[in-house]
Amino acid sequence: MDPIEVLMAEHRCIERMLKVLTVVAEQVEVEVDFDSFEKAIDFIQNFSDKFHHAKEEGEFFPLIESKGIPKESGPIAMMLQEHDIGRNYVKGLVDSLSKYKEGDKSQSTAISSNAQGFVNLLAEHIMKEDNILYPMGNQVISDQDRSSLIQRFNEIAKDAGEGVPEKYHKLVNDLEKKFNIS
DSSP: OHHHHHHHHHHHHHHHHHHHHHHHHHHTTTTOOHHHHHHHHHHHIIIIIIIIIHHHHIHHHHHHHHHTSSSSSSSSHHHHHHHHHHHHHHHHHHHHHHHHHHHHHHHHHHHHHHHHHHHHHHHHHHHHHIIIIHHHHHHOOHHHHHHHHHHHHHHHHHHTTTTHEEEEEEHHHHHHHHEEEE
């Protein structure tokens, strides 16, 4: 399989979780579904960030930078900045959920706004990677680079632990069923 196709397939899974997170965030004024939020946060922190972003930030971005796509400006810089913004939304979500659990019911607005901010950011972010950065990278990497990337992606998957992608695909499937999202 092509490494860019691997990254894009992971984007499709992340987009599915974004739909779930949207539904859970929209229900905050009625009920804060801690279990679903905690599952979504686990997915975001471990699948999106530690698993998917490890491939981008640790392997793909440095490779295409070495092929002439600048890191300090342009799409790589923007993607890295957006990864950090996304992490800040997740931190805000975790903090506001914790405060809500401790009794501060005024945190419902912060819970919703952090979740929605993350969803909106990531939806645009994925679109930019799929339609701008990945095609740019596709033009500069060789077949040998692709083979090396797949090998590194497999090592990242092995380091993440057995069954990590499957675990998070199942988590998304289960949450989609729970909220009737197709």
